[in-house]
Amino acid sequence: MAKTSKKTSADVGVDLGMADKQRKAIAEGLSVLLADTYTLYLKTHNFHWNVTGPQFNSLHLMFEGQYTALALAVDEIAERIRALAEPAPGSYSAYARLSTIKEADGLPPAEEMVRILADDQLAVVRTARAIFPLADEAGDEPTADLLTQRMQVHEKTAWMLRANLPV
Template sequence: MVDIGIDKIDRVEIAQGLKHLLADSYTLYLQSHFFHWNVTGPQFRELHLMFEEQYTELALAVDEIAERIRSLGFAAPGTYKQFAELTSIKETANVPDPEDMISTLLVGHEHIAKSCRTMLASAQKVNDESTAGLLSDRMRVHEKTAWMLRSMEN
């Protein structure tokens, strides 16, 4: 039994939101890695390195999110099937051109920033400062990454 000062019904709601965040983050991780491997063109080196920085950061983030779900007393999703059912980020079927890679990642980062902002209010409402801190940190990273991607658009 989990007894951390947050009612079970609130823990369920927060964990469910975190499961969606985990799935979105993992999907964005896969996209960033996919683009890292397949980017071409005059900006190859710059984009290749930037996408690597982004997927490396996301690799650490998914672990932190999953561990918070576990701390709340629930199993973290971890299969492609579970992530596909939980994510709201659209996968890219083909290799897009570099400009579309940037736009796709920008949309993903902005989506996650907005999701974090919504979930933050729920966590704060029940005094779940641990989740609130995680969400605030994630929001800051995604907002900064979105700004950098937006700055690269033509």
């Protein structure tokens, strides 16, 4: 999980109505979610740039919509970590260490790009779902709401990606 650095003056004495241990555990889980989301953003953007083949136009546009949504999600997740008075990871090395999503090897064919992204969307769902019990136990409704929204988006996106694959 994420290592926290020195607190800022804005973080000292923050009482959110949950134990520090709970708050830190939630922030650590959200740091993994942030890393997964950023890694998926980068991979989706890469596939958007490099997709080829008969489905080029539809996949190019679909990937663009997905990476745009992921860029907004990255900010939302990072800001929730900060609201919990913990530092949000923001480097490639931190994301590489934290993320459950792996980089793509080279540039796969379009159909494989779709399959990879669908699997990665579900990986983000699993990461979010793993944090949910921590938020629930702490009575952290804002984090639970964020996680619910992220799971809904990623489950729907995975379904839409899978719908592009042959049966």
